[in-house]
Amino acid sequence: MPSNISHTWYTTLVAQDPNNRHAIQRSNGCWSVIDYSAGLRVLDLHNEAKAFDFNTNNIYNEEYNRNSGYIFSRNQEKERALIPLLPGYVVFTAAGKKWFKLSILERNNQLLFLWEEFGLxxxxxxxxxxxxxxxxxxxMLKEYGLESNNTIRSLLGLYDSQTINKLQKLVHDKFPLQYPTIFQQEPS
Structure with missing residues (x-):
């Protein structure tokens, strides 16, 4: 990011709705603001624990990934590896010297991903x-040439354990018998 960009943009966004927004710092030092004001929703497709897979041929990606509701987190034990993507999740973030608002939506029990680019x-x-x-x-990542140095997980702020636990708990609360150990919270 250019050095002349204000480092307080995230505090301004949080101050606009402090009950529903919070800022987190990414591993690269950039900040993201997560906004829960739309309300998070667990869909029936989250009962299947199917993660997006972008290793398949691009022609088949959309069909193969239909009904996916998770992203896979590497470097974690298997039972903690799925991170839910829930409608209502919104993040304000920067990537490739541009500012983005990324929103997860739902239509007919399918996830839709709305991205808005705001330049500088x-x-x-x-x-x-x-x-x-x-x-x-x-x-979107491919269109902006970001797929090599920015991951979906990082842009969405889904490396923050508090955020991941919140999303997993919502799924576990709706489907406690299907995956009794995958999303269970560890004792405090």
Missing amino acids: DTSYTNKKAQGVEQLAFHC
Whole structure:
């Protein structure tokens, strides 16, 4: 990110709705703001524990990934490896010297991924481009040339254990018998 960009953009966004927004710092030092004001929802497809897989041929990605509701987290034990993607999850973040608002939506029990690009506008008021896709922002990352150095998990702030635990708990609360150990919270 250019050094002249204000480092307080995230505090301004959080201050606009402190009950529903919080800032987290990514491993690369950049900040993201997660916004829960739309309300998180668990869908029936989250009962299947199917993760997006982008290793298959691009022609088959959309069909293969239909009904996926998770991303796979490497470097974790198997039972803690699935991170739910829930409608209502919104994140404000930066990637490739541009500012993005990424939203997970739902239509007909299918996940949709809305991305909005704001150029250098840290106030998120002057939208430059947008798109909706079914591949967990994978197409947006390719379009902006970000797939090699920015992961979907990082952009969505899904490396923060508190955020991951919150999402997993919501799924576990709705489907406690299907996956009794995958999302169970560890004793405090």
